[in-house]
Amino acid sequence: MEREITLADVEAIAIGAGILGTGGGGNTYLGRVLLEKEMRERGKPCRIIDVDDVADDAHVCAIGGMGAPTVGVEKLPQGDEYMIAMRALEEHIHAPLSAILIGEIGGSNALRPLICALQMDLPVVDGDGMGRAFPELQMDTFAIGGLSLSPMALADCHGNVVIFHHVDSPRRAEQYGRILTIEMGGSAALAMPLMNGAQMKANIIGGTLTLTQRLGELVLDARRRSVESIDAVAEMGNGRVLFRGKITDVERRTVQGFARGRIKLAAFGDPNDTLEIVFQNENLVAWRNGELVCTVPDLICILNLEDSEPIGTEMLRYGLRVAVIAMPAPKELKTPQALAVVGPAAFGYDVEFQPMDGDLLM
Amino acid sequence: MEREITLADVEAIAIGAGILGTGGGGNTYLGRVLLEKEMRERGKPCRIIDVDDVADDAHVCAIGGMGAPTVGVEKLPQGDEYMIAMRALEEHIHAPLSAILIGEIGGSNALRPLICALQMDLPVVDGDGMGRAFPELQMDTFAIGGLSLSPMALADCHGNVVIFHHVDSPRRAEQYGRILTIEMGGSAALAMPLMNGAQMKANIIGGTLTLTQRLGELVLDARRRSVESIDAVAEMGNGRVLFRGKITDVERRTVQGFARGRIKLAAFGDPNDTLEIVFQNENLVAWRNGELVCTVPDLICILNLEDSEPIGTEMLRYGLRVAVIAMPAPKELKTPQALAVVGPAAFGYDVEFQPMDGDLLM
Numbered sequence: 001m002e003r004e005i006t007l008a009d010v011e012a013i014a015i016g017a018g019i020l021g022t023g024g025g026g027n028t029y030l031g032r033v034l035l036e037k038e039m040r041e042r043g044k045p046c047r048i049i050d051v052d053d054v055a056d057d058a059h060v061c062a063i064g065g066m067g068a069p070t071v072g073v074e075k076l077p078q079g080d081e082y083m084i085a086m087r088a089l090e091e092h093i094h095a096p097l098s099a100i101l102i103g104e105i106g107g108s109n110a111l112r113p114l115i116c117a118l119q120m121d122l123p124v125v126d127g128d129g130m131g132r133a134f135p136e137l138q139m140d141t142f143a144i145g146g147l148s149l150s151p152m153a154l155a156d157c158h159g160n161v162v163i164f165h166h167v168d169s170p171r172r173a174e175q176y177g178r179i180l181t182i183e184m185g186g187s188a189a190l191a192m193p194l195m196n197g198a199q200m201k202a203n204i205i206g207g208t209l210t211l212t213q214r215l216g217e218l219v220l221d222a223r224r225r226s227v228e229s230i231d232a233v234a235e236m237g238n239g240r241v242l243f244r245g246k247i248t249d250v251e252r253r254t255v256q257g258f259a260r261g262r263i264k265l266a267a268f269g270d271p272n273d274t275l276e277i278v279f280q281n282e283n284l285v286a287w288r289n290g291e292l293v294c295t296v297p298d299l300i301c302i303l304n305l306e307d308s309e310p311i312g313t314e315m316l317r318y319g320l321r322v323a324v325i326a327m328p329a330p331k332e333l334k335t336p337q338a339l340a341v342v343g344p345a346a347f348g349y350d351v352e353f354q355p356m357d358g359d360l361l362m
Numbered sequence: 363m364e365r366e367i368t369l370a371d372v373e374a375i376a377i378g379a380g381i382l383g384t385g386g387g388g389n390t391y392l393g394r395v396l397l398e399k400e401m402r403e404r405g406k407p408c409r410i411i412d413v414d415d416v417a418d419d420a421h422v423c424a425i426g427g428m429g430a431p432t433v434g435v436e437k438l439p440q441g442d443e444y445m446i447a448m449r450a451l452e453e454h455i456h457a458p459l460s461a462i463l464i465g466e467i468g469g470s471n472a473l474r475p476l477i478c479a480l481q482m483d484l485p486v487v488d489g490d491g492m493g494r495a496f497p498e499l500q501m502d503t504f505a506i507g508g509l510s511l512s513p514m515a516l517a518d519c520h521g522n523v524v525i526f527h528h529v530d531s532p533r534r535a536e537q538y539g540r541i542l543t544i545e546m547g548g549s550a551a552l553a554m555p556l557m558n559g560a561q562m563k564a565n566i567i568g569g570t571l572t573l574t575q576r577l578g579e580l581v582l583d584a585r586r587r588s589v590e591s592i593d594a595v596a597e598m599g600n601g602r603v604l605f606r607g608k609i610t611d612v613e614r615r616t617v618q619g620f621a622r623g624r625i626k627l628a629a630f631g632d633p634n635d636t637l638e639i640v641f642q643n644e645n646l647v648a649w650r651n652g653e654l655v656c657t658v659p660d661l662i663c664i665l666n667l668e669d670s671e672p673i674g675t676e677m678l679r680y681g682l683r684v685a686v687i688a689m690p691a692p693k694e695l696k697t698p699q700a701l702a703v704v705g706p707a708a709f710g711y712d713v714e715f716q717p718m719d720g721d722l723l724m
Binding site: 088091092094153158159160161162163164165166167168172175176179180182183184 | 515534545
């Protein structure tokens, strides 16, 4: 079934993508401004298709920004990097692409495929490879499902495009892609993974673009009625509110191409009741008063308490009054194969994944 | 005219390439061993063709090792990296290559194209883009002549291949290629530049493979007769002997992917008569008792005094008794456009290029 996303939908999608971004995926305000500009200039909506609408032998490819959100919020895109990367892949395989995939539904990486789709006049598939955002290339359901990440293309803001013709593992794609992204200024346009329709259907997490829109509409509706929507957001994500409090400390450095750090929060009314969250672009593990309360791949989302505006790791600062929501990961991220790639140990944390009840998108 | 290079020719070519390498281009002993192994296993010689034997519309491409000679002498190649890089380019442009070019005639980079040619059953063109060795990708007559360095391919020892689909300048190819080479372990296989026969003829320095063979045969003949050949080597290169003495100090670090450093020499019988040479993979500038005596692009070659064996910058050490020979650069490297890329200022030295009389390959 084909539907359309118009200018009126963009704000909701940006908010929902910010929530599912768990801190990463790129600044959604910037993504929203750029998508709205593209829609206005082209005077047309985005076409969204369902996973099943893609032919099994059609070529499809995802796009997304590679780099640290702290860099992306200062180093603005030229605007056509993603299309240039996609065109390079088309040239490389000597075949046209039929649809654009969302690599990660979190942050502005949910919005960039819509911009690129307008530029290339292609539909976007409702779904993605994460159901959230993750910092590294091997961390998606396509790679976890065994698909090769090559050929993939990486483009900078000067029109330079590098094609990874063959990589011997998804981690190698991450390794070589990361070092080039850093050399490209810390933020680059990535087109991958390239696959056919059948491979896409076997591995994608469907319906996540629709979920972002529903989450965002919930928030916007509450704002219009001047009511808090924190609990309702948690409920729509099958999650729960972990904490309400004030950010009391932020450590954040851009290191090895990532925004890495930790934040501390204190509960309202009880400064001894604290929450600590570590992040690598995305929020990874949360401890309350020293006790583990949530880990990747479950989602740890930080929202402004007033209006449920999601707060990316690049925007964290002392004094913000926030709610921290935990949502269960999609079931595709909780298989043993997936947990080996996206569980806490994959990020260097010696803690067990204690899954929340339920799944995102049950 | 097609001719052959057989096992009996390899030692001479390795010596000649070591001389023209001016310290860089990769260790020729290793290159020689690998080429001899390939020839023995395949039981066939290398086919060498003249520049004019290539059709104007044929696709040809050069290969060479990228990285520091200090790394290359320890990190041995897998053996098929160059062919893998070339095959990736053929696949990318959907056309076969007709001949292999030598990117730089200095060091083992003169020998690697012969190995790859045996593997791909292609002829090698007698000529190269430098008439010597240089450390960076933009430093060849093809880039100086305005040819694009993309598409180019870079392969590591694990079969990974990256294609630079578009780069906006030769310096960008160097920048992105270098950082990937470092990530690949400091040594990688490069296939570039790709061009057609007409472009090759307009930019190549012809006859340099023949010159390496003649230089090496001169040295080998002298060794058989137990006579010194330093003066004869200098004469064949239209150069002169700058210095005879002992290496008294070597500073050398592998930094930013290059072997960088300086050496000091003292003349036999007069320790106050000194020569100092700075290098970046290749020898760049020489001062005698503080006075400038030779600079890039003219060639500064360090040879073992006993047997005229060329000494790469990776093999320099205290106590070696050597001769330093200066040879004039090929005329193609002394145009204003070329000197902007390969003159001393391009390496950060605030000295004037004072060309020696004559040209290499007059």
